[in-house]
Amino acid sequence: MINSIRGFNDILPPETSIWQQVEKEARGIFAAYGFSEIRVPIVEKTGLFSRSIGETTDIVEKEMYTFADRHGESITLRPEGTAPVVRAYIEHKIYGNDPVAKFYYLGPMFRYERPQKGRFRQFHQIGAEVFGIDDPAVDAETLEMLVSLFQRLGLEGVSLQINSLGCKECRPLYKEKLLNFLQDKKSQLCQDCQRRYEINPLRTLDCKSPGCVEITSHAPSILDAVCGGCKNHFEKVKEYLALSHVNFSLNPKMVRGLDYYIRTTFEITALGLGSQNAVAAGGRYDGLVKDLGGPDVPGFGFAIGMERLAMLLQDNGQWRVDSGQSPVFIVILGDKAEASAFGLIKNLRQNGVRLERDYGNKSIKAQMKRADKLGAKFVLILGDNELASNSVAIKNMESGEQEKVSLDRVGEKLKTLIGVSL
RNA sequence: GUGGGCGUAGCUCAGCGGUUAGAGCAUCGGACUGUGGCUCCGAGGGUCGGGGGUUCAAAUCCCCUCGUCCACCCCA
Structure with missing residues (x-):
């Protein structure tokens, strides 16, 4: 007998009815906020991802499903949704229609990782992207939309954490500061963090090892180190979130795994997801459109992990599995x-x-x-x-x-x- | 890629060297010949994940392998 590939799961009824209802709510709310659905391919040229996500990230280095097609071209099953949407945005010169463009998408993503709770090789995301506006109001409003969706779905016990990663100018300066701080403590860091020290020092900030947590708790905060523009942007985001009655907490130690993020980044975490506790995450990516060959258009977006969301909705019980009329x-x-x-x-x-x-x-x-x-x-x-x-x-x-x-x-x-x- | 747990009926699991491998639930049938739920009775269903080894004898012990789950790395 032939069974499915590791990490590629069937979604069976009655669970599919949860998915349908989530998708329905998402479409409804996103439409109210001016987002239109975009459907992009699930396979792209490999370079799209290595250039956008970052050559030295784990996703690109060891998690992509990359194949040569029959003409020898290297193609990759998309590991995330932002890069293909940006590619489509540039390819169809959508910036020519309107200075602002808002898209949402839903569908499968692929990463070659060891499966565990809340993690699969084929998983599904619902994502949204806003192009064309660098105003902090976009950050706040898009976050508010996401939080509203979760509220509408009756999701409980989730918390929003936000951070600013600075921009291309000030983040390198902070990196230097952090390296200086860690220099004489390097030998006390865990094995992984000694590696991170060389590769991506910011990662030491969210290490779970108690020793590293203790050491980095005295590290300089990125929020104190970012430049005036970034600081101002972040202040506005927080202010607008408060005005929208969106609860959040600051997490200056939160780091993202994709290179393109700048300024505002965030994560929505939930209890009950096991070790992989993020149910949605995203941030601002001004510069990405330009890096991929388009005009210098700013962007902001997020992605929701469908399997994780469905898991939470199922666990918190009051989800009506089948809302259809009785036969x-x-x-x-x-x-x-x-x-x-x-x-x-x-x-x-x-x-x-x-x-x-x-x-x-x-x-x-x-x-x-x-x-x-x-x-x-x-x-x-x-x-x-x-x-x-x-x-x-x-x-x-x-x-x-x-x-x-x-x-x-x-x-x-x-x-x-x-x-x-x- | 690394570490640990677990693979026995459709599902949840018991059995852990010794007859023909069991239970509950589910399925099908009967008691009740055109009337469900409750009860009782019965039936079908297993290469004990796969391969090799030890032994008079292996689901049980050993080795290998595959799968799965959880954790690390990392991420939605």
């Missing part, structure tokens, strides 16, 4: 009834009745059992007795009451019983 079941007894049932069944279904049936001439008992199992509130019974009087029996499964209704009035009767509009 009506039709019990068919005998070949003659079967023959005359086809027309009735088609008619009812086309009028919006969610109608289930059994196949293969099963006993009435077996059919009733299945009707009960499926949660049918009403059962139609069609057998020789009913055919003789050109009627069908309708049984109320809660009260056990049963009555005969003539065939041409079944639809009408069901309408009054279950409120289907016919």
Whole structure:
């Protein structure tokens, strides 16, 4: 037998109904904020990702699904959504239509990592991107939209943490400061952080090892080190968030894994996700559009981890797994009834009745059992007795009451019983 | 890539050297021949993840391998 590839999971009902509802809410809210859906390919030329995400990031160095196509060109299954959207933005010269463009997308992403709780090789994101405005109001408003979506979904126990990573001018200066601070403490850092010290010193800030946490707690804060422009931008973001009644906390030690982020970055974390506790994250990426060959257009965006979100919604219980109307079941007894049932069944279904049936001439008992199992509130019974009087029996499964209704009035009767509009 | 836990029926698991591998739930049937839920009775369903080894005897012990889960790295 052939099973699925490691880290590539099937999403089965009834869980798919959670996904559908999340997607529906997201589309609704994003539309209200002026975002339109964009659909981009799931495979791109490899260079798009290595240039945008950063050559030396873990994603590019060891997590990409990269293949040579039949002409030998290196192509990659997208590990994230921002780069393809930026590519499309530039390719179609969308900046020419309007100084502002807002897009959202949803779909699978791929990273070759070891699967664990909340982490898969194929996972799904819902993301949004705003191009063209570097005003801090965009940062705040987009965050507010995201928080609103989570509220609408009834998500509890999540917290928003924000930070500023400075810009291309001031971040290198902070990096120097941090390196100076760490220099004489390097030997006390954990193995990983000694490596981080060389590769990406900012990463030492969010190390989980107690020793490193202690050391970096005395490190200079990036929020004190950023330049005037960045500081001002960040102050405004915080101010606007407060005006929007969005709760947040500052986390000057939060670092992002993608090189293109500058200034505002954030993460929404939740309890109950295990070690991978971020359910959404993002930030500002002025400069990325230009780096990828477009005009110097600023950007801001985020991505939500669908699997993680679905996990949280499932765990906090009050999620109604199946919001659909309960089905009506039709019990068919005998070949003659079967023959005359086809027309009735088609008619009812086309009028919006969610109608289930059994196949293969099963006993009435077996059919009733299945009707009960499926949660049918009403059962139609069609057998020789009913055919003789050109009627069908309708049984109320809660009260056990049963009555005969003539065939041409079944639809009408069901309408009054279950409120289907016919 | 590294470390640890776990792989026995569709699902959750028991059995941990000794008859023919079990239970609960689920499925199917019967008691109740055209009426569900409750109860009772019965049936089907297993290469005990795979391969090799030790032994008179392996689901059980050893080795290898695959899968899965959790954690690290890193990230949504």
